[in-house]
Amino acid sequence: MAPQYDAIVVGAGFGGMGAGIELDRLGLSNYVILEREDDLGGTWHVNHYPGLAVDIASVTYSYSFEPNPYWTRLFAPGAELKKYATHIADKYGLRRRMRFGTVVDGARWDEEHQHWVVSVAGGENVTGRYLLTATGFLSQPYTPPFPGIDTFAGKIIHTTAWEDDFDLTGRKAAIIGTGATAVQLVPEVAKKAQALTVFQRTPIWVVPKVDTAIPAPVQKLFDRVPATQKAARLFNTSLLEALMVVGVLNYTKAKPLNKAAGVLAKAHLRASVRDKETRKQLTPHYDFGCKRPTFSNTYFRSFNQPHVRLETNSIERIEADGIVTADGHKTEIDTLILATGFNLWDVNFPAIEIIGRDGVNLGKFWRDNRFQAYEGITVPKFPNFLSLNSPYSYSGLSYFTTIEAQMKHMGRLFGELFRRGEHTFEVTEHANTEFLDRVTDKLGSSVFYGGDCATARSYYFNPHGEAALLRPTSTLNAHREAVSFPLDDYVYGKSA
Numbered sequence: 001m002a003p004q005y006d007a008i009v010v011g012a013g014f015g016g017m018g019a020g021i022e023l024d025r026l027g028l029s030n031y032v033i034l035e036r037e038d039d040l041g042g043t044w045h046v047n048h049y050p051g052l053a054v055d056i057a058s059v060t061y062s063y064s065f066e067p068n069p070y071w072t073r074l075f076a077p078g079a080e081l082k083k084y085a086t087h088i089a090d091k092y093g094l095r096r097r098m099r100f101g102t103v104v105d106g107a108r109w110d111e112e113h114q115h116w117v118v119s120v121a122g123g124e125n126v127t128g129r130y131l132l133t134a135t136g137f138l139s140q141p142y143t144p145p146f147p148g149i150d151t152f153a154g155k156i157i158h159t160t161a162w163e164d165d166f167d168l169t170g171r172k173a174a175i176i177g178t179g180a181t182a183v184q185l186v187p188e189v190a191k192k193a194q195a196l197t198v199f200q201r202t203p204i205w206v207v208p209k210v211d212t213a214i215p216a217p218v219q220k221l222f223d224r225v226p227a228t229q230k231a232a233r234l235f236n237t238s239l240l241e242a243l244m245v246v247g248v249l250n251y252t253k254a255k256p257l258n259k260a261a262g263v264l265a266k267a268h269l270r271a272s273v274r275d276k277e278t279r280k281q282l283t284p285h286y287d288f289g290c291k292r293p294t295f296s297n298t299y300f301r302s303f304n305q306p307h308v309r310l311e312t313n314s315i316e317r318i319e320a321d322g323i324v325t326a327d328g329h330k331t332e333i334d335t336l337i338l339a340t341g342f343n344l345w346d347v348n349f350p351a352i353e354i355i356g357r358d359g360v361n362l363g364k365f366w367r368d369n370r371f372q373a374y375e376g377i378t379v380p381k382f383p384n385f386l387s388l389n390s391p392y393s394y395s396g397l398s399y400f401t402t403i404e405a406q407m408k409h410m411g412r413l414f415g416e417l418f419r420r421g422e423h424t425f426e427v428t429e430h431a432n433t434e435f436l437d438r439v440t441d442k443l444g445s446s447v448f449y450g451g452d453c454a455t456a457r458s459y460y461f462n463p464h465g466e467a468a469l470l471r472p473t474s475t476l477n478a479h480r481e482a483v484s485f486p487l488d489d490y491v492y493g494k495s496a
């Protein structure tokens with residue numbers, strides 16, 4: 001029984017779209033992209049809260065083969081990323097492959113027919129020879145189970161479900177959470193709300209954001225002389241690479257540089273916040289780099305405004321008209337904004353149930369053993385499966401680095417498969433173990449294990465305390481290995 005599709009991609013964010021572009025390039029054009037939302041773009045479709053912008057300069061945070069000369073700022077606002085995603089989908093003919101409003105429940109390897117059976121909510125099964133999951137890391141919104149939240153009588157908004165027409169003017173608002181989203185959102189809410197209380201559990205390192213509008217003549221130059229934008233990308237990407245390799249991955253050898261970043265962030269805090277006690281509360285007690293760094297010139301300053309207050313006591317319960325903290329104090333509010341982020345490790349590894357060869361359940365395998373994936377993309381016992389949001393897949397700071405390394409990996413792997421005239425591939429246990437040993441070894445010199453990350457509550461760490469998200473090598477290494485991994489790290493076979 002032939003499968004319906006050459007390939008099934010789950011997720012229509014930049015990862016799923018990159019996979020689609022590569023599938024077309026490889027001639028596997030009979031594919032479908034299944035997406036639970038009503039449109040494409042993933043992160044940049046779902047998130048549209050005020051202040052949303054990229055935290056990696058846009059010359060770098062985009063596909064290298066599809067530069068956009070018309071970014072309006074160094075760090076483009078979220079809406080421009082959504083527009084860029086739409087442009088990519090149109091230019092590469094991806095939209096006609098996408099099925100929106102399609103929630104994928106799970107996937108099972110059909111040994112007899114040597115293809116994947118993907119189950120979709122509602123009972124439909126879709127079959128494909130290859131399965132690629134691009135379900136994202138930051139894609140499953142999280143709301144902590146605050147006691148009493150159901151009794152709150154005012155307006156509750158999670159940042160992933162922002163209502164663009166909701167007017168904050170005159171509101172008594174609370175923002176729970178001080179992660180990267182809150183750093184962007186707090187200054188915007190402060191502009192409109194009558195009162196704003198920010199509930200902080202873990203302070204975040206914030207460094208100044210060197211952002212500016214990109215004047216029209218520069219945009220024109222980027223358009224007419226693409227080499228100029230390429231040069232800007234190379235410059236910025238090199239800076240990010242240095243930050244990552246030196247400050248995060250080789251922390252034990254380059255501690256002073258990492259510490260210097262912390263000193264810069266502290267100086268930024270001192271220069272921005274007048275009140276000494278607030279400054280103290282906003283100072284992290286973990287090393288710079290344990291969490292993804294954030295950039296802002298306005299977050300800290302927001303706390304100087306008389307109507308903005310930082311609350312560091314833990315939340316005890318939520319009542320109909322306010323939030324009660326452990327010290328018994330009640331903050332009266334009518335608007336509750338949840339900047340509480342995403343659940344990564346419990347529900348996103350993997351985001352759907354995946355059953356491979358011999359009935360092995362991927363989520364159980366990762367939890368019973370260790371989180372692992374060869375080159376951050378394939379797993380033994382899961383033939384014809386590419387898990388694009390895997391342990392150790394996130395390479396560097398711009399996610400496009402990961403996407404393009406994975407596209408290269410696909411090119412080499414499928415190229416060999418076709419050369420051999422085969423239809424199935426599976427990574428060997430040996431290659432997978434060797435990769436896991438290598439990344440484990442390398443992590444030893446990173447800030448995650450060499451530094452003090454105990455109080456960071458960073459999503460880089462899984463519940464076992466392993467920093468199993470980032471690939472602890474340079475992005476150059478990731479790209480080099482994507483085009484040169486030993487071809488016999490895989491076994492290849494005929495389909496049924």
Ligand SMILES: Cc1cc2nc3c(=O)[nH]c(=O)nc-3n(C[C@H](O)[C@H](O)[C@H](O)COP(=O)(O)OP(=O)(O)OC[C@H]3O[C@@H](n4cnc5c(N)ncnc54)[C@H](O)[C@@H]3O)c2cc1C
Pocket residue numbers: 010011012013014015016017034035036037041042043044047053054055056061102103104105134135136137138139181351352389397398399400
């Ligand atoms: C607010 C925010 C700002 C960010 N800023 C940056 C930045 O500046 N720089 C950077 O490098 N990264 C940033 N990121 C990370 C960002 O997620 C990645 O850069 C990138 O967009 C991920 O692309 P993706 O396609 O892998 O995942 P996503 O964009 O998350 O897309 C995953 C898609 O899979 C779909 N999906 C999930 N489960 C299912 C299912 N069961 N069935 C069907 N569909 C499903 C989702 O609906 C979603 O559309 C940011 C993330 C957030 C949340």
